[in-house]
Amino acid sequence: MTTRLHPNISVDCVIFGFDFEKLNVILVERVLKDPVTGEEIISDFTLTGNHIYVDEHLEDAAKRVLNDLTGLDHIYLEQFYTSEDPARLKSPKDQLWLSKTGKNPEERVISVCYFSLLNCKETPIRKKDRKVGWYPVSNVTNLGFDHSQILAHALHSLQIKIQNEPIGYEMLPQKFTLSQLQKLYEVVFNVEFDKRNFRKKVAKMKYLIPLDEKQKGVSHKPARYYIFSREVYEKTKTDMLNFSV
Amino acid sequence: MTTRLHPNISVDCVIFGFDFEKLNVILVERVLKDPVTGEEIISDFTLTGNHIYVDEHLEDAAKRVLNDLTGLDHIYLEQFYTSEDPARLKSPKDQLWLSKTGKNPEERVISVCYFSLLNCKETPIRKKDRKVGWYPVSNVTNLGFDHSQILAHALHSLQIKIQNEPIGYEMLPQKFTLSQLQKLYEVVFNVEFDKRNFRKKVAKMKYLIPLDEKQKGVSHKPARYYIFSREVYEKTKTDMLNFSV
DNA sequence: CCAAAAGTGTTCAACTTACACCCATGT
Protein backbone atom coordinates (compact mmCIF):
# COMPACT_ATOMS: atom_id res chain seq x y z
CA MET A 1 0.00 0.00 0.00
CA THR A 2 1.48 3.27 -1.08
CA THR A 3 0.66 6.42 0.81
CA ARG A 4 0.45 8.77 -2.14
CA LEU A 5 -2.85 10.65 -2.39
CA HIS A 6 -4.66 10.38 -5.69
CA PRO A 7 -4.87 13.85 -7.23
CA ASN A 8 -8.14 13.19 -9.07
CA ILE A 9 -10.25 11.14 -6.71
CA SER A 10 -11.75 12.14 -3.39
CA VAL A 11 -14.53 11.06 -1.07
CA ASP A 12 -17.00 13.40 0.58
CA CYS A 13 -19.04 12.37 3.61
CA VAL A 14 -22.48 13.63 4.44
CA ILE A 15 -22.74 12.74 8.10
CA PHE A 16 -26.33 12.91 9.27
CA GLY A 17 -27.19 12.93 12.93
CA PHE A 18 -30.39 12.99 14.91
CA ASP A 19 -30.59 14.72 18.29
CA PHE A 20 -34.25 13.83 19.06
CA GLU A 21 -35.28 17.22 17.67
CA LYS A 22 -33.76 17.90 14.26
CA LEU A 23 -31.83 16.25 11.48
CA ASN A 24 -28.28 17.56 11.59
CA VAL A 25 -25.21 17.29 9.41
CA ILE A 26 -21.55 17.70 10.26
CA LEU A 27 -19.96 20.71 8.57
CA VAL A 28 -16.46 22.12 8.67
CA GLU A 29 -15.80 25.80 8.72
CA ARG A 30 -13.75 27.11 5.83
CA VAL A 31 -12.11 30.40 6.73
CA LEU A 32 -9.37 32.18 4.86
CA LYS A 33 -8.00 35.44 6.19
CA ASP A 34 -6.06 38.05 4.31
CA PRO A 35 -2.58 37.74 5.85
CA VAL A 36 -2.16 41.52 5.79
CA THR A 37 -5.50 43.03 6.74
CA GLY A 38 -6.82 40.00 8.64
CA GLU A 39 -10.05 40.40 6.70
CA GLU A 40 -11.97 37.16 6.08
CA ILE A 41 -11.78 36.52 2.34
CA ILE A 42 -13.59 33.22 2.63
CA SER A 43 -15.92 32.27 5.43
CA ASP A 44 -18.33 29.46 4.81
CA PHE A 45 -18.85 25.77 5.46
CA THR A 46 -18.24 22.52 3.63
CA LEU A 47 -18.91 18.84 4.11
CA THR A 48 -16.07 16.65 5.29
CA GLY A 49 -13.94 14.82 2.78
CA ASN A 50 -10.53 13.81 1.66
CA HIS A 51 -8.51 12.64 -1.26
CA ILE A 52 -8.02 8.90 -1.32
CA TYR A 53 -4.73 7.04 -1.29
CA VAL A 54 -3.98 5.70 -4.73
CA ASP A 55 -4.76 2.10 -3.87
CA GLU A 56 -7.20 2.61 -1.04
CA HIS A 57 -10.81 1.41 -1.04
CA LEU A 58 -13.02 4.48 -1.27
CA GLU A 59 -15.06 3.17 1.60
CA ASP A 60 -11.91 2.97 3.69
CA ALA A 61 -11.13 6.57 2.79
CA ALA A 62 -14.60 7.53 3.97
CA LYS A 63 -14.06 5.56 7.18
CA ARG A 64 -10.82 7.46 7.72
CA VAL A 65 -12.71 10.74 7.49
CA LEU A 66 -15.30 9.46 9.94
CA ASN A 67 -12.79 8.04 12.34
CA ASP A 68 -10.75 11.25 12.34
CA LEU A 69 -13.87 13.16 13.30
CA THR A 70 -15.50 10.84 15.79
CA GLY A 71 -12.99 8.21 16.79
CA LEU A 72 -15.66 5.66 15.91
CA ASP A 73 -15.47 2.64 13.64
CA HIS A 74 -18.39 0.67 12.26
CA ILE A 75 -20.42 3.68 11.30
CA TYR A 76 -23.23 3.18 8.83
CA LEU A 77 -21.95 4.23 5.42
CA GLU A 78 -23.71 4.28 2.09
CA GLN A 79 -22.35 5.37 -1.28
CA PHE A 80 -24.99 7.44 -3.02
CA TYR A 81 -23.53 9.64 -5.73
CA THR A 82 -20.41 10.68 -7.59
CA SER A 83 -19.88 14.36 -8.25
CA GLU A 84 -17.84 14.88 -11.34
CA ASP A 85 -18.50 18.07 -13.27
CA PRO A 86 -15.09 19.18 -14.56
CA ALA A 87 -16.03 22.69 -13.41
CA ARG A 88 -17.20 21.71 -9.95
CA LEU A 89 -14.25 23.33 -8.17
CA LYS A 90 -13.77 26.22 -10.57
CA SER A 91 -15.53 29.04 -8.75
CA PRO A 92 -13.09 31.83 -7.78
CA LYS A 93 -13.64 31.12 -4.09
CA ASP A 94 -12.95 27.42 -4.42
CA GLN A 95 -9.91 28.04 -6.63
CA LEU A 96 -8.53 30.46 -4.08
CA TRP A 97 -9.09 28.00 -1.27
CA LEU A 98 -7.42 25.18 -3.17
CA SER A 99 -4.32 27.21 -3.95
CA LYS A 100 -4.02 28.51 -0.40
CA THR A 101 -4.27 24.99 1.04
CA GLY A 102 -1.57 23.47 -1.10
CA LYS A 103 -3.72 21.81 -3.73
CA ASN A 104 -3.37 22.22 -7.43
CA PRO A 105 -6.50 24.11 -8.51
CA GLU A 106 -6.04 22.92 -12.09
CA GLU A 107 -6.52 19.26 -11.24
CA ARG A 108 -9.91 17.77 -11.93
CA VAL A 109 -11.29 16.03 -8.87
CA ILE A 110 -14.19 13.64 -8.96
CA SER A 111 -15.71 12.95 -5.60
CA VAL A 112 -17.46 9.77 -4.61
CA CYS A 113 -20.00 10.66 -1.93
CA TYR A 114 -21.12 8.65 1.07
CA PHE A 115 -23.70 9.38 3.68
CA SER A 116 -23.40 8.22 7.27
CA LEU A 117 -25.92 7.99 10.06
CA LEU A 118 -25.19 8.76 13.67
CA ASN A 119 -26.84 9.58 16.92
CA CYS A 120 -25.62 13.11 17.73
CA LYS A 121 -25.95 12.62 21.45
CA GLU A 122 -23.56 9.66 21.48
CA THR A 123 -21.03 11.13 19.07
CA PRO A 124 -18.22 13.29 20.36
CA ILE A 125 -16.71 15.38 17.57
CA ARG A 126 -13.02 15.92 17.72
CA LYS A 127 -12.34 19.43 16.70
CA LYS A 128 -8.80 19.49 15.47
CA ASP A 129 -7.34 22.46 13.66
CA ARG A 130 -10.63 23.53 12.07
CA LYS A 131 -14.03 24.23 13.52
CA VAL A 132 -16.35 21.29 13.05
CA GLY A 133 -19.86 20.71 14.29
CA TRP A 134 -23.44 19.62 13.90
CA TYR A 135 -25.74 21.98 12.00
CA PRO A 136 -29.47 21.54 11.36
CA VAL A 137 -29.96 20.38 7.79
CA SER A 138 -32.93 22.69 7.37
CA ASN A 139 -30.77 25.76 7.98
CA VAL A 140 -27.88 24.89 5.72
CA THR A 141 -27.33 27.22 2.78
CA ASN A 142 -24.51 28.02 0.41
CA LEU A 143 -21.90 25.47 1.28
CA GLY A 144 -18.50 25.72 -0.34
CA PHE A 145 -17.55 23.74 -3.46
CA ASP A 146 -20.60 21.94 -4.86
CA HIS A 147 -21.49 20.63 -1.40
CA SER A 148 -24.98 22.13 -1.33
CA GLN A 149 -25.95 19.93 -4.28
CA ILE A 150 -24.24 16.92 -2.72
CA LEU A 151 -26.17 17.46 0.51
CA ALA A 152 -29.45 17.71 -1.41
CA HIS A 153 -28.63 14.45 -3.20
CA ALA A 154 -27.74 12.84 0.11
CA LEU A 155 -30.99 13.81 1.76
CA HIS A 156 -32.98 12.47 -1.17
CA SER A 157 -31.04 9.21 -1.10
CA LEU A 158 -31.58 8.90 2.63
CA GLN A 159 -35.32 9.40 2.15
CA ILE A 160 -35.48 6.73 -0.55
CA LYS A 161 -33.33 4.31 1.41
CA ILE A 162 -35.10 4.69 4.73
CA GLN A 163 -38.37 3.83 3.04
CA ASN A 164 -37.01 0.49 1.96
CA GLU A 165 -34.68 -0.49 4.75
CA PRO A 166 -34.73 0.00 8.51
CA ILE A 167 -31.68 2.24 8.65
CA GLY A 168 -33.25 4.88 10.88
CA TYR A 169 -32.12 2.93 13.94
CA GLU A 170 -28.55 3.94 13.09
CA MET A 171 -29.51 7.43 14.24
CA LEU A 172 -31.08 6.33 17.51
CA PRO A 173 -29.58 4.93 20.70
CA GLN A 174 -29.98 1.20 21.16
CA LYS A 175 -33.02 1.76 23.36
CA PHE A 176 -35.44 4.38 22.14
CA THR A 177 -39.04 5.40 22.58
CA LEU A 178 -41.73 5.41 19.93
CA SER A 179 -41.97 9.18 20.10
CA GLN A 180 -38.28 9.42 19.31
CA LEU A 181 -38.73 7.09 16.36
CA GLN A 182 -41.68 9.11 15.13
CA LYS A 183 -39.75 12.36 15.41
CA LEU A 184 -36.92 10.81 13.44
CA TYR A 185 -39.19 9.99 10.51
CA GLU A 186 -40.79 13.39 10.77
CA VAL A 187 -37.54 15.28 10.45
CA VAL A 188 -36.18 13.06 7.70
CA PHE A 189 -39.28 13.63 5.57
CA ASN A 190 -40.17 17.05 6.93
CA VAL A 191 -43.75 16.09 7.69
CA GLU A 192 -45.84 15.42 10.77
CA PHE A 193 -47.56 12.18 11.65
CA ASP A 194 -50.52 11.41 13.84
CA LYS A 195 -49.28 9.69 16.98
CA ARG A 196 -51.95 6.99 17.07
CA ASN A 197 -51.67 6.14 13.39
CA PHE A 198 -47.90 6.05 13.62
CA ARG A 199 -48.06 3.61 16.50
CA LYS A 200 -50.49 1.39 14.66
CA LYS A 201 -48.11 1.34 11.74
CA VAL A 202 -45.00 0.42 13.69
CA ALA A 203 -46.93 -2.13 15.73
CA LYS A 204 -46.91 -4.24 12.58
CA MET A 205 -43.13 -4.22 12.46
CA LYS A 206 -42.23 -7.33 14.38
CA TYR A 207 -38.59 -6.37 14.59
CA LEU A 208 -39.44 -3.46 16.89
CA ILE A 209 -39.31 -5.09 20.28
CA PRO A 210 -40.77 -3.52 23.42
CA LEU A 211 -38.70 -3.78 26.57
CA ASP A 212 -39.86 -3.98 30.19
CA GLU A 213 -37.99 -0.79 30.79
CA LYS A 214 -39.10 2.80 30.92
CA GLN A 215 -37.62 6.25 30.89
CA LYS A 216 -36.49 7.55 34.26
CA GLY A 217 -36.26 11.07 35.59
CA VAL A 218 -38.57 12.63 33.03
CA SER A 219 -41.21 14.97 34.32
CA HIS A 220 -44.07 13.27 32.54
CA LYS A 221 -45.37 9.75 32.10
CA PRO A 222 -42.26 7.72 31.32
CA ALA A 223 -42.18 6.11 27.90
CA ARG A 224 -41.47 2.48 27.21
CA TYR A 225 -38.18 1.65 25.51
CA TYR A 226 -37.95 -0.39 22.33
CA ILE A 227 -35.05 -2.00 20.52
CA PHE A 228 -34.59 -2.83 16.86
CA SER A 229 -33.90 -6.50 16.23
CA ARG A 230 -31.91 -7.00 13.08
CA GLU A 231 -32.29 -10.72 13.53
CA VAL A 232 -36.08 -10.55 13.43
CA TYR A 233 -35.91 -8.08 10.57
CA GLU A 234 -33.77 -10.36 8.42
CA LYS A 235 -36.10 -13.27 9.10
CA THR A 236 -39.30 -11.45 8.33
CA LYS A 237 -38.42 -8.93 5.67
CA THR A 238 -40.35 -9.14 2.46
CA ASP A 239 -39.54 -7.55 -0.82
CA MET A 240 -41.22 -4.28 -1.41
CA LEU A 241 -43.50 -3.85 -4.32
CA ASN A 242 -45.48 -0.79 -4.93
CA PHE A 243 -44.86 1.39 -7.94
CA SER A 244 -46.48 4.49 -6.71
CA VAL A 245 -45.97 7.12 -9.37
CA MET B 1 -10.64 20.18 -24.33
CA THR B 2 -7.82 17.74 -24.47
CA THR B 3 -8.30 14.34 -26.00
CA ARG B 4 -6.20 12.36 -23.57
CA LEU B 5 -8.03 9.48 -21.91
CA HIS B 6 -7.93 9.42 -18.13
CA PRO B 7 -6.10 6.27 -17.04
CA ASN B 8 -8.01 5.91 -13.76
CA ILE B 9 -11.59 6.85 -14.55
CA SER B 10 -14.09 5.08 -16.75
CA VAL B 11 -17.82 4.88 -17.26
CA ASP B 12 -19.80 1.68 -17.68
CA CYS B 13 -23.27 1.63 -19.18
CA VAL B 14 -25.98 -0.84 -18.28
CA ILE B 15 -28.31 -0.44 -21.22
CA PHE B 16 -31.68 -1.97 -20.45
CA GLY B 17 -34.17 -2.64 -23.20
CA PHE B 18 -37.69 -4.02 -23.33
CA ASP B 19 -38.91 -6.03 -26.32
CA PHE B 20 -42.50 -6.55 -25.05
CA GLU B 21 -41.47 -9.91 -23.66
CA LYS B 22 -38.33 -9.68 -21.55
CA LEU B 23 -35.98 -7.21 -19.95
CA ASN B 24 -32.76 -7.21 -21.94
CA VAL B 25 -29.34 -5.68 -21.56
CA ILE B 26 -26.71 -4.86 -24.15
CA LEU B 27 -23.57 -6.94 -23.78
CA VAL B 28 -20.34 -7.04 -25.77
CA GLU B 29 -18.56 -10.25 -26.49
CA ARG B 30 -15.02 -10.49 -25.17
CA VAL B 31 -13.02 -13.05 -27.08
CA LEU B 32 -9.29 -13.58 -27.02
CA LYS B 33 -7.72 -16.27 -29.17
CA ASP B 34 -4.34 -17.83 -28.79
CA PRO B 35 -2.47 -16.47 -31.81
CA VAL B 36 -0.81 -19.85 -32.37
CA THR B 37 -3.40 -22.52 -31.65
CA GLY B 38 -6.46 -20.36 -32.34
CA GLU B 39 -7.89 -21.64 -29.08
CA GLU B 40 -10.22 -19.24 -27.27
CA ILE B 41 -8.43 -18.20 -24.09
CA ILE B 42 -11.16 -15.79 -23.09
CA SER B 43 -14.75 -16.01 -24.25
CA ASP B 44 -17.34 -14.17 -22.24
CA PHE B 45 -19.37 -10.96 -22.16
CA THR B 46 -19.11 -7.54 -20.57
CA LEU B 47 -21.15 -4.39 -20.28
CA THR B 48 -20.25 -1.48 -22.50
CA GLY B 49 -17.96 1.22 -21.23
CA ASN B 50 -15.04 3.46 -21.87
CA HIS B 51 -12.40 5.55 -20.24
CA ILE B 52 -13.29 9.21 -20.07
CA TYR B 53 -11.33 12.07 -21.56
CA VAL B 54 -9.49 13.93 -18.84
CA ASP B 55 -11.80 16.93 -18.86
CA GLU B 56 -14.97 15.30 -20.11
CA HIS B 57 -18.25 15.17 -18.20
CA LEU B 58 -18.82 11.57 -17.19
CA GLU B 59 -22.33 11.79 -18.51
CA ASP B 60 -20.93 12.88 -21.87
CA ALA B 61 -18.62 9.89 -21.84
CA ALA B 62 -21.62 7.66 -21.22
CA LYS B 63 -23.46 9.38 -24.06
CA ARG B 64 -20.50 8.67 -26.33
CA VAL B 65 -20.74 4.99 -25.51
CA LEU B 66 -24.47 5.04 -26.20
CA ASN B 67 -24.17 7.01 -29.40
CA ASP B 68 -21.43 4.72 -30.69
CA LEU B 69 -23.72 1.76 -30.16
CA THR B 70 -27.05 3.10 -31.27
CA GLY B 71 -26.48 6.34 -33.15
CA LEU B 72 -29.06 7.87 -30.80
CA ASP B 73 -28.84 10.99 -28.67
CA HIS B 74 -31.14 11.94 -25.83
CA ILE B 75 -31.22 8.50 -24.27
CA TYR B 76 -32.40 8.22 -20.67
CA LEU B 77 -29.31 8.02 -18.49
CA GLU B 78 -29.02 7.70 -14.75
CA GLN B 79 -25.90 7.48 -12.63
CA PHE B 80 -26.41 4.79 -10.02
CA TYR B 81 -23.14 3.53 -8.62
CA THR B 82 -19.36 3.83 -8.65
CA SER B 83 -17.34 0.64 -8.71
CA GLU B 84 -14.00 1.17 -7.12
CA ASP B 85 -12.45 -1.86 -5.46
CA PRO B 86 -8.70 -1.57 -6.12
CA ALA B 87 -8.79 -5.28 -7.00
CA ARG B 88 -11.81 -5.09 -9.31
CA LEU B 89 -9.77 -5.76 -12.48
CA LYS B 90 -7.20 -8.05 -10.93
CA SER B 91 -8.52 -11.47 -11.91
CA PRO B 92 -6.10 -13.31 -14.22
CA LYS B 93 -8.62 -13.20 -17.06
CA ASP B 94 -9.19 -9.47 -16.76
CA GLN B 95 -5.47 -8.78 -16.44
CA LEU B 96 -4.79 -10.79 -19.56
CA TRP B 97 -7.51 -8.98 -21.48
CA LEU B 98 -6.21 -5.59 -20.38
CA SER B 99 -2.65 -6.32 -21.44
CA LYS B 100 -3.74 -7.78 -24.79
CA THR B 101 -5.87 -4.71 -25.55
CA GLY B 102 -3.21 -2.13 -24.93
CA LYS B 103 -4.19 -1.09 -21.41
CA ASN B 104 -1.90 -0.99 -18.41
CA PRO B 105 -3.17 -3.74 -16.13
CA GLU B 106 -1.46 -2.13 -13.15
CA GLU B 107 -3.53 1.04 -13.28
CA ARG B 108 -6.39 1.29 -10.87
CA VAL B 109 -9.63 2.15 -12.63
CA ILE B 110 -12.71 3.37 -10.87
CA SER B 111 -15.83 3.15 -12.95
CA VAL B 112 -18.83 5.41 -12.61
CA CYS B 113 -21.86 3.43 -13.74
CA TYR B 114 -24.95 4.62 -15.56
CA PHE B 115 -28.06 2.80 -16.61
CA SER B 116 -29.99 3.63 -19.75
CA LEU B 117 -33.45 2.68 -20.85
CA LEU B 118 -34.41 1.87 -24.43
CA ASN B 119 -37.05 0.20 -26.48
CA CYS B 120 -35.24 -2.72 -28.12
CA LYS B 121 -37.52 -2.74 -31.11
CA GLU B 122 -36.67 0.85 -32.04
CA THR B 123 -32.95 0.59 -31.35
CA PRO B 124 -30.63 -0.57 -34.07
CA ILE B 125 -27.33 -1.71 -32.64
CA ARG B 126 -24.27 -0.94 -34.67
CA LYS B 127 -21.98 -3.89 -34.47
CA LYS B 128 -18.56 -2.59 -35.17
CA ASP B 129 -15.47 -4.67 -34.63
CA ARG B 130 -16.90 -6.66 -31.74
CA LYS B 131 -20.08 -8.63 -31.38
CA VAL B 132 -22.71 -6.65 -29.50
CA GLY B 133 -26.32 -7.47 -28.78
CA TRP B 134 -29.34 -7.67 -26.54
CA TYR B 135 -29.40 -10.49 -23.99
CA PRO B 136 -32.20 -11.33 -21.55
CA VAL B 137 -31.23 -10.06 -18.10
CA SER B 138 -32.58 -13.22 -16.49
CA ASN B 139 -30.09 -15.38 -18.39
CA VAL B 140 -26.99 -13.33 -17.79
CA THR B 141 -24.27 -15.02 -15.76
CA ASN B 142 -20.57 -14.56 -15.21
CA LEU B 143 -19.83 -11.35 -17.01
CA GLY B 144 -16.24 -10.21 -17.34
CA PHE B 145 -14.60 -7.77 -14.93
CA ASP B 146 -16.97 -7.00 -12.03
CA HIS B 147 -19.84 -6.44 -14.41
CA SER B 148 -22.14 -9.06 -12.91
CA GLN B 149 -22.20 -7.07 -9.67
CA ILE B 150 -22.67 -3.83 -11.56
CA LEU B 151 -25.62 -5.30 -13.43
CA ALA B 152 -27.19 -6.50 -10.18
CA HIS B 153 -26.78 -3.01 -8.72
CA ALA B 154 -28.28 -1.51 -11.86
CA LEU B 155 -31.35 -3.71 -11.76
CA HIS B 156 -31.94 -2.87 -8.13
CA SER B 157 -31.57 0.84 -8.82
CA LEU B 158 -33.96 0.56 -11.75
CA GLN B 159 -36.52 -1.14 -9.51
CA ILE B 160 -36.23 1.54 -6.85
CA LYS B 161 -36.34 4.36 -9.37
CA ILE B 162 -39.26 3.06 -11.40
CA GLN B 163 -41.31 2.89 -8.21
CA ASN B 164 -40.87 6.58 -7.64
CA GLU B 165 -40.74 8.06 -11.13
CA PRO B 166 -42.48 7.22 -14.38
CA ILE B 167 -39.36 6.17 -16.23
CA GLY B 168 -40.80 2.95 -17.64
CA TYR B 169 -42.07 4.87 -20.64
CA GLU B 170 -38.47 5.25 -21.79
CA MET B 171 -38.57 1.55 -22.64
CA LEU B 172 -41.83 1.72 -24.58
CA PRO B 173 -42.69 3.23 -27.94
CA GLN B 174 -44.52 6.54 -27.78
CA LYS B 175 -47.84 4.74 -28.23
CA PHE B 176 -48.26 1.57 -26.22
CA THR B 177 -50.98 -0.68 -24.92
CA LEU B 178 -51.80 -1.37 -21.29
CA SER B 179 -50.78 -4.99 -21.68
CA GLN B 180 -47.36 -3.85 -22.84
CA LEU B 181 -47.07 -1.54 -19.85
CA GLN B 182 -48.13 -4.34 -17.53
CA LYS B 183 -45.61 -6.73 -19.05
CA LEU B 184 -42.90 -4.11 -18.59
CA TYR B 185 -43.54 -3.85 -14.86
CA GLU B 186 -43.76 -7.61 -14.61
CA VAL B 187 -40.36 -8.20 -16.16
CA VAL B 188 -38.69 -5.39 -14.23
CA PHE B 189 -39.91 -6.80 -10.90
CA ASN B 190 -40.11 -10.43 -11.96
CA VAL B 191 -43.68 -10.84 -10.75
CA GLU B 192 -47.11 -11.23 -12.32
CA PHE B 193 -50.04 -8.89 -11.91
CA ASP B 194 -53.75 -9.41 -12.29
CA LYS B 195 -54.91 -7.67 -15.44
CA ARG B 196 -58.02 -6.07 -13.98
CA ASN B 197 -56.28 -4.82 -10.85
CA PHE B 198 -53.38 -3.48 -12.86
CA ARG B 199 -55.76 -1.51 -15.05
CA LYS B 200 -57.59 -0.10 -12.05
CA LYS B 201 -54.24 1.04 -10.67
CA VAL B 202 -53.05 2.78 -13.81
CA ALA B 203 -56.50 4.31 -14.39
CA LYS B 204 -55.66 6.56 -11.46
CA MET B 205 -52.56 7.86 -13.22
CA LYS B 206 -53.89 10.89 -15.03
CA TYR B 207 -50.77 11.22 -17.13
CA LEU B 208 -51.57 7.99 -18.96
CA ILE B 209 -53.69 9.24 -21.80
CA PRO B 210 -55.87 6.96 -23.94
CA LEU B 211 -55.86 7.63 -27.67
CA ASP B 212 -58.66 7.09 -30.19
CA GLU B 213 -56.36 4.70 -31.94
CA LYS B 214 -56.04 0.96 -31.84
CA GLN B 215 -53.67 -1.75 -32.89
CA LYS B 216 -53.98 -2.91 -36.49
CA GLY B 217 -53.22 -6.24 -38.06
CA VAL B 218 -53.27 -8.25 -34.87
CA SER B 219 -55.20 -11.50 -34.87
CA HIS B 220 -57.23 -10.68 -31.80
CA LYS B 221 -59.26 -7.80 -30.47
CA PRO B 222 -57.06 -4.77 -31.14
CA ALA B 223 -55.86 -2.95 -28.05
CA ARG B 224 -56.21 0.77 -27.44
CA TYR B 225 -53.04 2.85 -27.53
CA TYR B 226 -51.99 5.14 -24.70
CA ILE B 227 -49.35 7.82 -24.41
CA PHE B 228 -47.46 9.10 -21.39
CA SER B 229 -47.88 12.83 -20.84
CA ARG B 230 -44.92 14.30 -19.05
CA GLU B 231 -46.75 17.60 -18.88
CA VAL B 232 -49.65 16.11 -16.96
CA TYR B 233 -47.23 14.15 -14.80
CA GLU B 234 -45.26 17.24 -13.79
CA LYS B 235 -48.48 19.06 -12.95
CA THR B 236 -50.00 16.32 -10.87
CA LYS B 237 -47.10 14.55 -9.23
CA THR B 238 -47.12 14.40 -5.49
CA ASP B 239 -44.32 13.47 -3.22
CA MET B 240 -44.26 9.89 -2.21
CA LEU B 241 -44.42 8.99 1.41
CA ASN B 242 -44.60 5.49 2.66
CA PHE B 243 -41.86 4.00 4.74
CA SER B 244 -42.67 0.41 4.18
CA VAL B 245 -40.01 -1.56 5.97
C1' DC C 1 -52.07 20.72 41.55
C1' DC C 2 -49.93 21.77 37.35
C1' DA C 3 -47.28 20.92 33.18
C1' DA C 4 -45.68 17.70 29.98
C1' DA C 5 -45.53 13.93 27.12
C1' DA C 6 -47.30 8.83 27.00
C1' DG C 7 -50.60 5.94 25.67
C1' DT C 8 -54.90 4.24 23.72
C1' DG C 9 -59.93 3.03 19.87
C1' DT C 10 -63.40 3.98 16.67
C1' DT C 11 -65.40 5.35 12.49
C1' DC C 12 -65.40 6.26 7.54
C1' DA C 13 -63.29 6.31 3.18
C1' DA C 14 -60.02 4.55 0.15
C1' DC C 15 -57.55 0.95 -1.58
C1' DT C 16 -56.26 -4.04 -2.45
C1' DT C 17 -57.21 -8.64 -3.75
C1' DA C 18 -59.34 -12.44 -5.85
C1' DC C 19 -61.89 -13.94 -9.40
C1' DA C 20 -64.64 -15.27 -14.85
C1' DC C 21 -66.67 -14.09 -18.88
C1' DC C 22 -67.63 -11.84 -23.43
C1' DC C 23 -65.44 -9.19 -27.43
C1' DA C 24 -63.01 -8.06 -31.79
C1' DT C 25 -59.89 -9.56 -34.94
C1' DG C 26 -57.06 -12.63 -38.31
C1' DT C 27 -56.56 -17.05 -40.14
Place this chain on the structure above:
DNA sequence: ACATGGGTGTAAGTTGAACACTTTTGG
Protein backbone atom coordinates in the same frame (compact mmCIF):
# COMPACT_ATOMS: atom_id res chain seq x y z
C1' DA D 1 -65.12 -21.80 -36.48
C1' DC D 2 -61.42 -21.20 -33.69
C1' DA D 3 -57.45 -19.18 -31.46
C1' DT D 4 -55.70 -15.08 -29.44
C1' DG D 5 -55.28 -11.53 -26.42
C1' DG D 6 -58.47 -7.20 -25.09
C1' DG D 7 -61.45 -5.51 -22.04
C1' DT D 8 -64.62 -5.23 -18.05
C1' DG D 9 -67.16 -5.37 -12.36
C1' DT D 10 -68.08 -6.82 -7.78
C1' DA D 11 -67.63 -8.26 -3.12
C1' DA D 12 -64.69 -8.93 1.02
C1' DG D 13 -60.93 -7.66 3.47
C1' DT D 14 -57.35 -4.39 4.63
C1' DT D 15 -55.37 -0.18 5.19
C1' DG D 16 -55.20 4.89 5.87
C1' DA D 17 -56.93 9.26 7.95
C1' DA D 18 -59.12 11.95 11.22
C1' DC D 19 -59.97 12.74 15.77
C1' DA D 20 -59.81 13.48 22.12
C1' DC D 21 -59.19 11.96 26.44
C1' DT D 22 -56.87 9.65 30.47
C1' DT D 23 -52.38 8.39 32.66
C1' DT D 24 -47.99 8.93 34.93
C1' DT D 25 -44.39 11.37 36.37
C1' DG D 26 -41.44 15.60 38.31
C1' DG D 27 -41.55 19.89 40.17
